[in-house]
Amino acid sequence: MNALVKLEITRALRNKKFLFFTVIYPAALFLMIGGTQTGSTRVLGTTLSLPAYFMVAMASFGALTAVLMGNSERIAKERESGWVRQLRLTALPGHGYVLAKVAGSAVVSLPAIVVVFAVAAATKGIRLETWQWAALTGAIWAGSLVFAALGVAIGYLVSGDTARPVTMIVYFALSILGGLWMPTAVYPQWLQDIARWLPTHAYASLGQAIELGSAPRPGDVALLAAYFVLFAGGAAWLYRKDTLKG
Amino acid sequence: MTTTTVKTAGTTVVSFQNVTKSYGRVRAVDGLTLDLHPGETVALLGPNGAGKSSTLDLLLGLRTPDSGTVRLFGGTPQQALARGRVGAMLQSGGLMEEVSVRELVALGCALHPNPYPVDEVLARAGVTALADRMVNKLSGGQEQRVRFALATAGSADLIVLDEPTTGMDVTTRQAFWATMREQADQGRSVLFATHYLEEADAVADRVVVLHRGRLLADGTAAEIKAKAGARRISFDLDPDPDPGPDPAIGPAPDPATAIGPDPASASGPSAAVAAQLRGLPHLTRAEIHGSTVRLQSRDADATVHALYGLGLYPRNLEVAGLGLEQAFIALTEAEEARP
Numbered sequence: 077m078n079a080l081v082k083l084e085i086t087r088a089l090r091n092k093k094f095l096f097f098t099v100i101y102p103a104a105l106f107l108m109i110g111g112t113q114t115g116s117t118r119v120l121g122t123t124l125s126l127p128a129y130f131m132v133a134m135a136s137f138g139a140l141t142a143v144l145m146g147n148s149e150r151i152a153k154e155r156e157s158g159w160v161r162q163l164r165l166t167a168l169p170g171h172g173y174v175l176a177k178v179a180g181s182a183v184v185s186l187p188a189i190v191v192v193f194a195v196a197a198a199t200k201g202i203r204l205e206t207w208q209w210a211a212l213t214g215a216i217w218a219g220s221l222v223f224a225a226l227g228v229a230i231g232y233l234v235s236g237d238t239a240r241p242v243t244m245i246v247y248f249a250l251s252i253l254g255g256l257w258m259p260t261a262v263y264p265q266w267l268q269d270i271a272r273w274l275p276t277h278a279y280a281s282l283g284q285a286i287e288l289g290s291a292p293r294p295g296d297v298a299l300l301a302a303y304f305v306l307f308a309g310g311a312a313w314l315y316r317k318d319t320l321k322g
Numbered sequence: 323m324t325t326t327t328v329k330t331a332g333t334t335v336v337s338f339q340n341v342t343k344s345y346g347r348v349r350a351v352d353g354l355t356l357d358l359h360p361g362e363t364v365a366l367l368g369p370n371g372a373g374k375s376s377t378l379d380l381l382l383g384l385r386t387p388d389s390g391t392v393r394l395f396g397g398t399p400q401q402a403l404a405r406g407r408v409g410a411m412l413q414s415g416g417l418m419e420e421v422s423v424r425e426l427v428a429l430g431c432a433l434h435p436n437p438y439p440v441d442e443v444l445a446r447a448g449v450t451a452l453a454d455r456m457v458n459k460l461s462g463g464q465e466q467r468v469r470f471a472l473a474t475a476g477s478a479d480l481i482v483l484d485e486p487t488t489g490m491d492v493t494t495r496q497a498f499w500a501t502m503r504e505q506a507d508q509g510r511s512v513l514f515a516t517h518y519l520e521e522a523d524a525v526a527d528r529v530v531v532l533h534r535g536r537l538l539a540d541g542t543a544a545e546i547k548a549k550a551g552a553r554r555i556s557f558d559l560d561p562d563p564d565p566g567p568d569p570a571i572g573p574a575p576d577p578a579t580a581i582g583p584d585p586a587s588a589s590g591p592s593a594a595v596a597a598q599l600r601g602l603p604h605l606t607r608a609e610i611h612g613s614t615v616r617l618q619s620r621d622a623d624a625t626v627h628a629l630y631g632l633g634l635y636p637r638n639l640e641v642a643g644l645g646l647e648q649a650f651i652a653l654t655e656a657e658e659a660r661p
């Protein structure tokens with residue numbers, strides 16, 4: 077299975093367009109949105125500066141892009157092309173394909189996180205304790221698994237042609253409503269009430285709590301865990317259905 | 323090239339026991355019972371929709387039967403695949419894109435429990451020259467060869483091929499079957515589905531004919547042909563047989579009577595003679611067009627003997643074996659005609 081993971085990573089790193097959107101795009105977006113703000117501007121209702129808020133938001137966004145966009149469309153297309161069938165004729169265990177996909181995207185999501193941090197530290201002078209940088213990286217990276225599971229579920233749910241639009245809708249809805257592009261505090265109350273229950277909202281909150289020097293809130297962790305169970309369970313169920321079809 | 327001989331003696335390679343599989347109301351496989359033995363090269367033959375691909379899917383565990391059992395080397399298909407005992411090449415099997423041929427074949431080798439060296443696999447499949455090409459830039463025939471490389475990435479006891487030479491040119495096809503024979507000579511069992519009947523005739527030592535998901539015939543190519551009515555007899559017949567000595571070997575005939583106009587010559591043998599012809603023993607088929615007569619017989623020697631016994635003088639008599647293709651058509655037509 078390591079051979080498949082390695083080849084998936086090689087392929088992902090070779091895909092310039094994918095790398096642009098996962099590694100460069102979030103950092104560029106940080107400069108565009110966060111770059112116009114001064115370090116003294118506070119996010120409504122918190123003591124967090126806007127650049128610090130956007131650094132975590134964009135790192136989370138980059139990781140989300142890497143694990144969601146890459147996997148869903150590719151799995152849907154490779155199911156259609158018959159590559160998944162071909163792999164089932166090898167000694168690779170049945171879940172090996174999915175694990176390789178998740179592992180492959182996790183390797184690309186790490187540079188996406190680190191590049192945003194580096195750009196934020198260099199241009200906006202964001203300074204955190206060493207443990208905070210390490211905890212931020214770890215939390216955002218680990219949290220991306222929730223969305224990797226969602227990507228796999230979408231890949232097994234829809235056809236190759238519809239995978240991209242479906243993923244796009246889910247991706248933008250989760251990003252915007254969850255507060256990855258702007259603080260949810262600027263939304264009307266009813267929208268904030270919805271946003272609070274989105275996995276992306278809890279995901280960004282993990283990093284923001286660490287930036288403020290505390291541990292992630294148990295409520296956010298619990299919500300993310302619940303979503304992970306939901307998405308991974310759904311993906312496993314759809315995978316089995318696909319395997320046993322007919 | 324590795325020349326190890328595979329030891330599979332004493333075990334049944336593939337065993338189908340009364341296997342049935344339906345898709346909705348269509349019975350794709352209908353009560354199929356079939357055993358494959360070590361070292362056999364078996365062709366799975368049948369018209370489109372006969373259940374060939376479904377049979378291979380069931381054999382490889384890609385689908386589960388509605389009833390009956392499928393065993394490979396005494397275990398489940400999944401167990402056989404996990405142990406690397408089966409190498410398979412399916413038409414529906416896609417390839418990983420955006421990687422090179424070498425990378426993909428290396429992956430196939432890495433996933434196999436008993437892999438061959440990558441260069442050897444590339445050479446055997448004839449894709450060494452394509453090794454650095456990206457998979458999504460290959461032609462259909464080249465893709466087939468890469469699929470074959472994946473199917474032979476390691477030492478397997480059974481090789482399963484679904485329409486393997488589709489998209490290959492004649493030279494590649496011949497090279498392909500030479501490679502396959504090499505595999506079979508090392509003691510591997512080979513099972514292939516094909517619609518090229520000449521391939522089944524030339525390569526397989528056993529032919530299994532499927533029709534509407536059922537086993538229609540099972541035997542050597544020669545036995546299949548025999549079952550369908552093995553030999554073809556053709557000759558020309560003059561309308562009014564001359565009871566006298568054969569003009570070709572007898573004394574030279576009188577030019578006046580030999581060349582005279584014959585009003586019946588265009589219509590061929592009379593109705594009475596046609597009825598006699600149709601009554602010949604061992605016939606499976608009789609066609610009379612003008613003066614040309616074509617017969618198919620299960621026992622050509624006895625039929626020809628009886629033909630002369632009728633006092634007829636067939637000219638240009640030919641007795642030839644029936645091609646597997648004609649045998650196949652005869653078999654499936656007979657099956658279609660059943661109520």
